[in-house]
Amino acid sequence: AQKVTQAQTEISVVEKEDVTLDCVYETRDTTYYLFWYKQPPSGELVFLIRRNSFDEQNEISGRYSWNFQKSTSSFNFTITASQVVDSAVYFCALFMDTGRRALTFGSGTRLQVQP
Amino acid sequence: EAQVTQNPRYLITVTGKKLTVTCSQNMNHEYMSWYRQDPGLGLRQIYYSMNVEVTDKGDVPEGYKVSRKEKRNFPLILESPSPNQTSLYFCASSRGFIEKETQYFGPGTRLLVL
Numbered sequence: 359a360q361k362v363t364q365a366q367t368e369i370s371v372v373e374k375e376d377v378t379l380d381c382v383y384e385t386r387d388t389t390y391y392l393f394w395y396k397q398p399p400s401g402e403l404v405f406l407i408r409r410n411s412f413d414e415q416n417e418i419s420g421r422y423s424w425n426f427q428k429s430t431s432s433f434n435f436t437i438t439a440s441q442v443v444d445s446a447v448y449f450c451a452l453f454m455d456t457g458r459r460a461l462t463f464g465s466g467t468r469l470q471v472q473p
Numbered sequence: 474e475a476q477v478t479q480n481p482r483y484l485i486t487v488t489g490k491k492l493t494v495t496c497s498q499n500m501n502h503e504y505m506s507w508y509r510q511d512p513g514l515g516l517r518q519i520y521y522s523m524n525v526e527v528t529d530k531g532d533v534p535e536g537y538k539v540s541r542k543e544k545r546n547f548p549l550i551l552e553s554p555s556p557n558q559t560s561l562y563f564c565a566s567s568r569g570f571i572e573k574e575t576q577y578f579g580p581g582t583r584l585l586v587l
Contacts, residue, residue: 405578460531
């Protein structure tokens, strides 16, 4: 069975600090996809990134970067120079290449960026 | 604009009163799905649909029904709502199976069952 663990329930930082959100996953499959979604206070889910299991290259998009390490089954998300607008709940999710095509979500990490 | 829409966005109802939450997508996606979000549990899949007239249970289907008569619509039906179905509900869609595309989510529906 697959599982996603986000051990950090809540993180609070001051603006301009860097912050890393941890994500650890479990799966027996060799083909899978990992996602990060952002849920701002307004409630919608915003897609941030998708990574497949064969691509371990780290990715950077502006202030966001992702570190995928298969050896430790982790897919961590770093926000550099955080801003108040980054305050949200962030979900890591695992997608299996099976018939059901369901995303398995972690429980989420609430990030509060203080001005 | 490509989007997934849900209605209503907020709903307060009473135990046992049947309700339907609609979901519609304008991207011609084959795959659609319903999730519920509860504190500390993340999102869990309720039902999904691979295509028109093809639906199946997810992780937490009890108390829910769905139908997929048209490609664009995937309503979630609560025949006899109970307080434990108070939750935030999301509809999602993505392209066909082979593409394994990213799932795009609707804005969410907050349901309170008294």
